[in-house]
Amino acid sequence: MYQLLCEYLDIFINFIYPRNIYCILCNEPITKDEKYSLCTHCKEKIYFIDKSCEKCGKPLEKLYIPQKCPDCIETNHYFTKGISCVEYNKEIKKIVHRLKYQNQRYLSYHMAQIMKDQLQKQNIKDIDCIIPVPLYKNKERKRGFNQSYLLSKYLGKWMNTEVEKKTLLKIKDTLSQNQLSKEDRKRNLKNVFVVSSKESIINKTILLVDDVYTTGSTVDACCKELLKENPKEIYILTFATGKNI
Numbered sequence: 001m002y003q004l005l006c007e008y009l010d011i012f013i014n015f016i017y018p019r020n021i022y023c024i025l026c027n028e029p030i031t032k033d034e035k036y037s038l039c040t041h042c043k044e045k046i047y048f049i050d051k052s053c054e055k056c057g058k059p060l061e062k063l064y065i066p067q068k069c070p071d072c073i074e075t076n077h078y079f080t081k082g083i084s085c086v087e088y089n090k091e092i093k094k095i096v097h098r099l100k101y102q103n104q105r106y107l108s109y110h111m112a113q114i115m116k117d118q119l120q121k122q123n124i125k126d127i128d129c130i131i132p133v134p135l136y137k138n139k140e141r142k143r144g145f146n147q148s149y150l151l152s153k154y155l156g157k158w159m160n161t162e163v164e165k166k167t168l169l170k171i172k173d174t175l176s177q178n179q180l181s182k183e184d185r186k187r188n189l190k191n192v193f194v195v196s197s198k199e200s201i202i203n204k205t206i207l208l209v210d211d212v213y214t215t216g217s218t219v220d221a222c223c224k225e226l227l228k229e230n231p232k233e234i235y236i237l238t239f240a241t242g243k244n245i
């Protein structure tokens, strides 16, 4: 029933915001076959990640030799591997902000398409479930949605994989991570995530989904909790990430 409702809602949203008619960045008309609803000009302003850190998925310069980015050489992450799609720049910031703060939910469809394609390029098989990075309930209520869940919902549909919305919960409100140092980010996220249903995790290959990967402290804090329930692997899929070299 819920699934059916989502389908109808999706058709309805597509009716109000028809897909692939206007470029999602500059709003100029495009042809139906333009990938990701981006015009050729805007596509050039977006850097799709190709060579990346084998651990966290941050982009690496072509001539950079190590397989890991400087951050991953220094720090240990709690996940198996991170995958990200586009480099965080002015244009990407606009897309993410319009989704999160201007309620332009239709953008999540195109973002999720980019994510699905990037994931397919990896050699990751048998993902058992998708878990969106949760928001604190008051924050989600205020925003009206969790952007990571919107992305997960499309991915789940296209990959035919279960999306576990209530398995991982955020039980405390936290300061925005933006202004905090790396150490403070970790402290800020201590004991804020909990696992509510252990059965969904034990021995499962999990895909944890978020919109932006910055230092990895958010997904690491989530993984720390998930790992207590012995999953098989945890992969991270994010839409955008910044360079750290």
Ligand SMILES: [Zn+2]
Binding pocket: 023, 024, 025, 026, 027, 028, 038, 039, 040, 041, 042, 043
């Ligand atoms: Zn454009």
Ligand SMILES: [Zn+2]
Binding pocket: 053, 054, 055, 056, 057, 058, 068, 069, 070, 071, 072, 073
């Ligand atoms: Zn890295």
